Amino acid sequence: MTNLRFEDKVAIITGSGSGIGAATARRLGGEGAKVVLNGRTRAKLEKIAGGMNPERTLIQVADIVVADDVDRMVTEAIRWFGRIDILVNNAGAGDTGGFLDLSIEQWRQTIDVNLNGTFNVTRRVLPQLIETKGCIVNVSSVSGLGGDYGFGFYDTAKGGLSNLTRSLAQEFGRKGVRVNAVNPSVTFTEMNKEAFERYPEIVVQFEDRIALGRGAQPEEVASVIAFLASSDASFVNGVNLPIDGGLSAATGQPRFA
Numbered sequence: 128m129t130n131l132r133f134e135d136k137v138a139i140i141t142g143s144g145s146g147i148g149a150a151t152a153r154r155l156g157g158e159g160a161k162v163v164l165n166g167r168t169r170a171k172l173e174k175i176a177g178g179m180n181p182e183r184t185l186i187q188v189a190d191i192v193v194a195d196d197v198d199r200m201v202t203e204a205i206r207w208f209g210r211i212d213i214l215v216n217n218a219g220a221g222d223t224g225g226f227l228d229l230s231i232e233q234w235r236q237t238i239d240v241n242l243n244g245t246f247n248v249t250r251r252v253l254p255q256l257i258e259t260k261g262c263i264v265n266v267s268s269v270s271g272l273g274g275d276y277g278f279g280f281y282d283t284a285k286g287g288l289s290n291l292t293r294s295l296a297q298e299f300g301r302k303g304v305r306v307n308a309v310n311p312s313v314t315f316t317e318m319n320k321e322a323f324e325r326y327p328e329i330v331v332q333f334e335d336r337i338a339l340g341r342g343a344q345p346e347e348v349a350s351v352i353a354f355l356a357s358s359d360a361s362f363v364n365g366v367n368l369p370i371d372g373g374l375s376a377a378t379g380q381p382r383f384a
């Protein structure tokens with residue numbers, strides 16, 4: 128018997144035109160959820176929707192940084208599906224480079240998409256989640272749990288997202304809303320495809336540091352997001368859950384043997 132953990136549930140997944148968001152949309156949709164696909168590029172969303180149940184899938188082209196876009200997306204989601212049970216704040220991006228080398232514009236963009244955009248969607252959706260006793264899963268990063276060399280803007284934004292998760296969990300727990308985050312390490316998606324093709328030695332360095340000896344596939348992150356969004360995690364609230372093959376379990380000291 129197939130276990131439809133999300134039957135009758137409605138999920139908004141930001142940034143679901145590719146990578147982790149797309150895998151999450153497929154996973155939740157495959158387990159019975161009605162899914163709102165979001166991103167700025169219609170063609171990408173249509174491609175993902177093509178593999179999903181059309182009656183249970185709604186495409187919403189919206190830039191989460193633009194409050195009016197977010198308002199329209201959420202209004203449409205409620206109009207189509209009548210409720211919202213799950214919000215996956217997944218849309219995000221970041222540039223690598225020295226703190227003194229990256230531009231102010233890159234700083235603004237990083238804070239915009241990872242924090243201001245997440246703020247816009249969360250503020251708009253939370254009243255619905257209070258009604259449905261729903262939940263939020265934020266897609267932070269291992270970079271939201273510690274510092275990386277040359278990833279300072281992103282670390283700052285994801286660190287904020289990790290702590291927003293903890294704060295919201297405190298404030299909305301008694302209202303029946305759980306708020307958790309996942310913290311993936313390197314996951315093979317559009318975000319890093321070009322860089323890894325250009326600099327394959329970076330992948331080797333990741334493999335060296337991750338105890339499982341490899342990066343993640345988006346589906347391996349999606350399955351943990353699905354767990355946190357499901358009633359299987361009914362007493363899990365306020366966590367930042369590493370999905371990192373053991374990376375953050377290491378002290379960082381050199382190998383002794």
Ligand SMILES: NC(=O)c1ccc[n+]([C@@H]2O[C@H](COP(=O)([O-])OP(=O)(O)OC[C@H]3O[C@@H](n4cnc5c(N)ncnc54)[C@H](OP(=O)(O)O)[C@@H]3O)[C@@H](O)[C@H]2O)c1
Binds near residue numbers: 145147268313319
């Ligand atoms: N890949 C990794 O190694 C890794 C590791 C840890 C955490 N993460 C996090 O995982 C999340 C998903 O990333 P990914 O790796 O799956 O990369 P991805 O394939 O590039 O997916 C990000 C998606 O977000 C959408 N997006 C970007 N800005 C947006 C905006 N302003 N409004 C709406 N949608 C927007 C993009 O589509 P459009 O450009 O069409 O809008 C894209 O489809 C991000 O938050 C990322 O920081 C990734």
